[in-house]
Amino acid sequence: MSRERAQALLIDLDGVLRxxxxxxxxxxxxxxGLxxxxxxxxxxxxxxYRPAVTGEITDAEWMRLIASRLPIDxxxxxxxxxxWQEYRGEPDPDALALVREVRAGGRKVGLATNATDRLRPDLDALGLTDEVDVVISSWELKVHKPAPExxxxxCEAIGTSPGNVLFVDDDDRVVRGARAAGLSAYRWTGPHHIELLKKVLEVS
Incomplete structure (x- = not known):
């Protein structure tokens, strides 16, 4: 991880916060029968998948493409x-607790995720919209992780330079991309390293 002090947290949605x-x-x-x-x-x-998370097609169009490829009527x-889409997952209690502690400690938290245009309704339904300071969506940016852009x-959206941002994701390729872009980055595999992440962010 970077030697610079982490002043903000960027956290992934699927596989981490959801x-x-x-x-x-x-x-x-x-x-x-599938x-x-x-x-x-x-x-x-x-x-x-790529056009669905870069704003080239809508979530509904993506679903139609999925259906067209299934080997059934x-x-x-x-x-x-x-x-299949009726189930929208659930907040991960450990990751959510981390987000709340980081914000309570005076650090900004941004949700940084590859997503479709269904992201914001999902966040509302899951009660996560107000749990973060900013939502950074690949669909809205028209560029997906792990692109440097x-x-x-x-980092611009959260108002913090890359060297002062801690990024947490469950995808090793994305973590490597974040590090290449100058961020401190950690691969989430569960709650066992939460205390380490809090120390990096200097929150109790």
């Missing part, structure tokens, strides 16, 4: 995707 229980999603796949994780794997196909595919714009 966690997903695979059970409801797998239940939908089994109901429609293999477990088929919907997620299709959704993450780079040729449709088109009407059933559309229904399966709609059912994303991190530059994220």
């Amino acid at each position: 966690r997903w229980d695979p059970a409801p999603m797998i239940a939908v796949e089994l109901e429609y 293999k477990p994780a088929a919907l997620l794997e299709t959704a993450m196909s780079w040729d449709i 088109p009407s059933a595919a559309a229904e399966a995707v709609a059912r 994303f991190f530059a714009l994220a």
